[in-house]
Amino acid sequence: MSNLYQYIGWVLCLTILYSSCDTVDYGDTNDNPNGPTKGVTSLLLANSLSNIPDIVIDETPILYMQHITEGQYPGASRYSGLTYSYDDWYVGPLQDLNKIIELNSDPETADDVLTYGSNDNQIAVAKIVRAYFLHYMTDRWGALPWSEAFMGIDNPQPKFDTQESIYDFLFAEIEEALSLIDYETPAPDGDFLFDGDLERWASFANNLKMTMALRISDVKPGLAQTKFEEAVASGLLVMSNDDNIEYHYGTDDNSDSPWNDNFKTREDYILSRTMIESLRDNLDPRLFKYAEPARDSVSTVTKFPDGMDAGYVGAPNGKVNGDVPNYSFMPAEIIYTPDYPSPIYTAAQVKFALAEAAGKGWNVGGSDAATLYEEAIVASMEYWGISEEDTADYIADHPYGDIEDIAYEKWVALYLNGPEAWAEWRRLDAPSLTPSSFANDPRIPVRHAYDASIADNNKANYDEMISFQGPDNLHTRLWWDVK
Template identity: 45%
Template sequence: MKKYNQFTLFIVAITFLLSACENVDFGDTNIDPNNPSLAVTAPLLTNSIREMSAYISQTTPNLYVQYLSNGQYDEESRYETLNWDTDGYYGILLDLKTIIDLNTNPETSTSTQIYGSNANQIAAATILRVWFLHGMTDRWGYLPYREALDADNNIYPKYDSQEAIYNGLFDELDKALETIDSGAGPKGDILFDGNMSRWKTFANTIKLVMALRLSKANPTIGKEKFNEAVSGAISSNSQNIYYTYLTEDNNDNPWQDRFESRKDYLVSDVFVKALIGSGTNVAPEDPRLPKMADLAETSSTYVGAPYGVSNSNTNNYSFITKDIIKKGDAPLMIYTYSEVLFARAEAAALGWTSENASTLYNEAIMASMKQWGVNTADATTYITANPYSNVSDIAYEKWVSLYMQGYNSWAEWRRFKASDTEDRIGLIAPANLLSNATGIPQRHAYSSTAQFLNEANYNTAISEQGEDDLDTILWLFK
């Protein structure tokens, strides 16, 4: 009987323990920290910002606007690449969408607050999303926009017009600016270290640049948006927006990496001759040239490499300044004070503002000189010798000031060409072009698989925008 009672008690105890386990909280015991159930927003933001580097350091647009010439292999300066893939950009946009969704959804927003206030994470991700999409549509034109990034419900997104994309991006920027609150900035922010004042400046500068891009396509909207943004845009060289690199190899300046393996990019004869101007090849008229390029090794003079041809004897020509190609932590510019001042000068010339175009033009050149480390006396001498007369002067000086900012400069050149004010720049396409191009490219063609993966919408976009080649002029630049 005693054995029976002991056995009964044992069974009851086991039953109690097993039933109790249903309510036991084991905390984080069964959670794998290496496989979180929710995406972590901080590294998503960091990775998205890091992808800015590939855009601002791209070689091809710097060849389009003839800052550079190729060395031995000249195909890039003859426009060899026709098709450019957008998939990588949509991957970035999906990461940014994830940040926005997690901070918007009440079921996840509480857990994401450790990475900054929900509002500020949403605002930063939105502003960065707009920056990427702005650059994308300026390259390709029509793109999947409103129906993009929803593969669960729509694997064949419509291509939106460039006009519709610009209108949507303006709305997104305005909402982002309204969203910013006094809470903590986002963690993982390697661009501004969570400083939301800097994010506001970034957003307003994007808006100002986009507004001026409408100077030909829709000056009414352009003027409205420009005046909304101008007071919040960059207002000094100390506010210049740039990507900061490190000396370590996993995040150093891509230009340094290129020159570790091959000396292939030279300063073009077009750019060097323009900056030598009325000076000489050892004492150029424009004092920025010695800051932007180095003396040719064989002659100790400034010599530009002929554009659009093979230049095998690279030591005969000037290279990009060693302060960029030999310095791993040299920053690359995204937006500068001089660009904003040139935009304000042009807006004044267009009658969009009551500011003085000539005064702003002079201030813009001085800001560019200071950015490149030119002393005030030399800058003043140059400005005095090159007074403002019309928008063509702004176009030329802006081209010089945007040196090494390839995609930004290419977009501005196309816009000035659309308004017949690019004549002082004087870019001419090389004689032997590739990819059936007939001149300096006006856009990039979609990836070679685009027409097969989303055929109906691709065909609609082509029928409305024009042929899918390098020559079709986008809505912004007609």
């Protein structure tokens, strides 16, 4: 009986406690007095832009492209990663950009965020940045959840959109963004990339459109030509190094260059033998700008006058190169300057694209492939501080012949721009790169596989994606990679 009374007592206590909690008004006790009460789109934009270094300094494709290799602990240079997660993109910058677009599009919140720039300009910039991120992602994985993404519990298992449909979406997204830019109204706050210069954002969008157009030229030549020529007609492509689009870092630990961070306590990256010997064989003066002389060794082969290239030594790709002082490092300026900028779109890159387009017979403004090819080399040499005399000598020894010449020179000019170099190498199948002999599977990857959780948590849509894209591994070619 005493146990029964004890039980009833506990029930009464819990009932009273529950009732008390249900009726007490705690007011603003749990409110953060320092927190925002409305969406702060300037912070969302700044946070999303801070993810650009994850693209422009993505070491994995740089290692694939044999610009550099690894020291004592080889990983990506041996193609060791088998699956890669895209989750951080969806829950991070893409979600931030979606929120900017939502807040500026909804009549109930649009007026609240006007303090951070005009609604149309905020939407335009958010769409351009979102297109840039999504383009990187689809060229990395291929098909992606998109049209049914971001629906939360309403659809936790979204379908995969084909890469072709994603490209179609991206072209439409860029066109809409360009149509929304209003130079007479305030630019978005939080834009530390261009400091509110809307014409630079229009240039960014057109350079992205040009890049995408050339990427699909083997599978949708008609659409590719149309979009490419539209970008040319805009007059906003990067045509000189003064107009290069770059990501500028800060000097503190929270905003400095990832390269600077990589070398603060370790020396994991050294020049690839492939890059060093390619430059040496072609008497390319960029050799002396792309690398530092090795500290503890010299090359057994020299080809420049007076053996001036003896100190430049490349390491075998994927080998355990524990004796890193025997090899050349990246330029000291890149390694030790915390705010050394990273290129996003450069004059050399654009001029090589124009040269290829001219060779296809597309309208590039009246110039021809050979002239644009030479101008691209000049732009690359100028960017790296090569003299006009040395540049002229190099061009005289390496005249334009065909697309193979463009492919090689573009690979050289895209030094340390891994995602673009990787994408163009896949599209053009040039230059010829020998896979690492130290890899378990000696094939250079042509895409990244999805994280294993995708097959477990979204099996039906994952299986459907496999049916139209192909096996989920590192060697299934993407939609535009048909050569």
